[in-house]
Ligand SMILES: NC(=O)c1ccc[n+]([C@@H]2O[C@H](COP(=O)([O-])OP(=O)(O)OC[C@H]3O[C@@H](n4cnc5c(N)ncnc54)[C@H](O)[C@@H]3O)[C@@H](O)[C@H]2O)c1
């Protein structure tokens with residue numbers, strides 16, 4: 001068995017792979033000229049979100065049987081082409097969901113109780129108690145767009161903080177079940193947009209969700225609302241978001257993901273009420289150990305013809 005890993009992976013996963021065969025690992029391989037040459041005799045290809053797993057790439061590797069994704073979003077993999085080429089795609093189902101849910105809490109608290117900003121102010125010699133008086137998240141409404149693995153974990157934690165949780169997810173059957181089981185009141189996108197104090201996005205990026213949050217949808221939101229995006233940059237129209245925050249149509253945004261990563265000339269970075277992080281919502285030690293072990297094990301199971309719960313259907 002030859003495995004090629006083109007991006008950052010935790011050692012725990014590499015060890016599992018090395019027990020079963022040859023492993024070529026270079027975390028910069030995804031952007032190297034050697035990529036095609038290295039994968040040409042690979043049985044297994046393991047990537048994160050930067051390797052573009054196109055039909056052309058997979059066709060260069062006639063032995064390739066499995067592509068493993070060290071994460072959840074599949075927008076960098078041509079899943080339809082993989083199916084046609086009889087290559088299975090395995091992903092890290094649920095492995096980083098808790099970490100992303102906790103990230104969303106840091107984002108909500110960064111707006112509602114900005115400790116970091118207050119501390120920096122005190123260190124400058126100030127004692128601005130009134131300036132840093134904000135609001136509780138208790139009683140506020142958290143709106144979820146997409147109530148899958150992350151949305152569900154975020155919802156249960158938000159309920160523990162006394163938030164109202166509402167959600168939009170047209171693919172969750174049936175609405176009543178979701179409502180009683182995890183405490184989310186499912187509703188239309190219009191209602192979720194209109195009622196949220198914090199709007200958190202948890203949908204995959206695809207033709208249906210691209211630019212889902214745009215000038216028109218933002219206009220229907222509360223002026224005091226914050227948007228938190230850990231999904232994919234393309235789910236929000238960044239020009240529209242910039243204009244909306246600049247003109248006070250909504251209060252601000254926390255963005256872990258951007259259309260272009262790392263950003264180049266992104267005007268959103270100029271705004272005081274925009275927090276931007278370098279795609280780290282799923283990056284915790286726990287999630288990455290879990291992810292690397294899960295993807296390595298499940299890919300090997302698929303190679304051995306044993307099937308897996310983590311194959312993309
Ligand atoms: N920033 C990060 O580090 C990070 C980490 C993990 C996942 N993600 C992103 O978050 C996304 C969600 O992850 P997940 O584990 O919750 O995935 P998931 O598949 O468990 O949940 C996605 C949910 O979105 C719903 N959905 C799909 N299309 C929709 C639409 N048009 N409108 C409303 N709902 C829709 C699905 O029915 C599903 O319930 C991933 O696809 C990925 O892009 C980012």
Ligand SMILES: O=C(O)CC[C@@H](O)C(=O)O
Nearest residue numbers: 048049070071072073282
């Ligand atoms: O690959 C990464 O590091 C990002 C992971 C995250 O965006 C995901 O989709 O799981």
